[in-house]
Amino acid sequence: MRFKLILLILLFINLWSKPALACGNFYGHNLQGEIVFSPDIYLSATMLSFDKDWLWSQKKELEEKIKRKPQNFQFKSDLSLVLMQLGMTDSALSILRPLIKLYPTEYNVVANLGTAFELKGKLDSALILIRKGYELNPLSHRGSEWIHIKILEAKIKAKRSNPTWMQRNAIITMEELEQRLGEGELKAEQVNLDFNYQIRTRVPFTPAPNAVLSNLFETLGDFNEKYGTYEQALLAYAYSMKFSSNPNYNENIRRKIKNLNRQLHENKGEHDLSPEFHSMLIRSEVDPMLLVLGLDDYADHLDSIYLRNQSFDSLKIAKMQLDSIAKAVEEKDRLADEKIRNQENHSYLYLLGGLALGLLVGILVRQLAKRKAQ
Incomplete structure (x- = not known):
């Protein structure tokens, strides 16, 4: 029992110490009234900024590791990313520029230098490196770096042609997504x-x-209106307005929200929206900008659901792992008992065999003794 308790404690430490990207899943409704699986689209307070205290502790820890192992390029690459997240991009570049010469095909070094160049506004250099990184490791960032490439291409177009390019053009078109x-x-x-x-x-x-x-969220809204769910389209449009500072652009998003709601009402299917989304539907019909005001609260609501589900899932995983270990221990005990029984059985056989052999030898000795006596 003590062994199982120790295992359970170790499992919980392992589960709770792993960072998780808060991305839950639920079922929404498409505009035909069908229930459809959909990943959540939201940004909680913890996603909006870096944890600076944690980053400073990571910086100190990595610097200590580099002192002990100055030839370890992985520590240096990791430190460069922490420095970028702390806003110290020049310091990150001073690390990455020498590293790229030594490790030109190391994905993390290539991708980190590309990000550093992007943060410094060196977009052409950033695009070359992010493309190279995608070729080296297309599955990095869960296979989503194709979007990063499209973003850089769009930023270069905007820089060369017109600063308002992104308010008039999609970074990623619906045709490309289709x-x-x-x-x-x-x-x-x-x-x-x-x-x-x-x-x-x-x-x-x-x-x-x-x-x-703002541009990405608008595209995400258009995409979900056509291929995803009403709920995610509504949220995406709301976030598009949240990240926009252009009144004319926001007016266009308002029209899209009104059109989305019109399609929902015209549909004869049953739309059993959750209470939260029913409330958002009403707010969006009064004034789409009211959605933006409630986004933070709604994101916190989704985050709390995700954390509760994560806790429940962690308990289930821990129990499954513990049951698996317990079964392995029981199987090991069973095999050990079986081995002992086999050994005992063998011992009995050896004993009986020895007695039989001894009896046979005794009979032979007696027979030989009788013959001598005669």
Whole structure:
């Protein structure tokens, strides 16, 4: 029993010490009234900025590791990322520029230098490196770096042509997204997950207002209106307005929200919206901008649901792992008992065999003694 208790404690320490990207899943409704699986689209308070206290502790820890092992390039690459998250991009570049010469095909070094160049506004250099990183490791960032490439291409277009380019053009067009769906390898929910990952990793670097994030959210709204759920389309449009500072642009998003609600009402299917989304529907019909005011509260609501589910899932995983270990221990005990029984059985056989042999020898000795006596 004590052994099981120790295992359970170790399992919980292992489960709770692992960082998790808060990305839950639930069932929403498409505009035809069907219930559809959909990843959550939201940004809670913890996603909007970096944990500076934790980053400073990481910086100190990595610097100590580098002192002990100055030839370890992995520690240096990790330190460069921490420095970028702390806003010390020049310091990060002073680490990464020498590293890229020594490790030109090391994905983390290539991708980190690309990010550093992007933060410094060196977009052409950033694009070259992010493309190279995607070639080296297309599965990095859960396979979503194709969006990062499209973002850099769009930022270069805006820089060269017109600063308002992103308010008039989509960074990623619906045609491009439909082509990805047409390949048969990616489903609608995977596109949502790719957008979510890229948006959430970008948000702490780029607080609102931000034209890139506003543009991505608008595309995400359009995509979910056609291929996803009403709920996610509504949230995406609301976030698009949250990250925009342009009244004309926001007016266009308002029209999209009104059109989304009109399609919902015109549909004859049953839309059993959750109480939270029913409330958001009413607010969006009064004034779409009211949605923006309630986004933070709604994100906290979704985050609390995710954390409760994570806690429940962690308990289930821990129990399953503990049961598995307990069964392994029981099997080991059973095999040990079986081995002991076999040994005991063998011992009995050896004993009986020895007695029989001894009796036979005794009889032979007596027979020989009788013959001698005669």
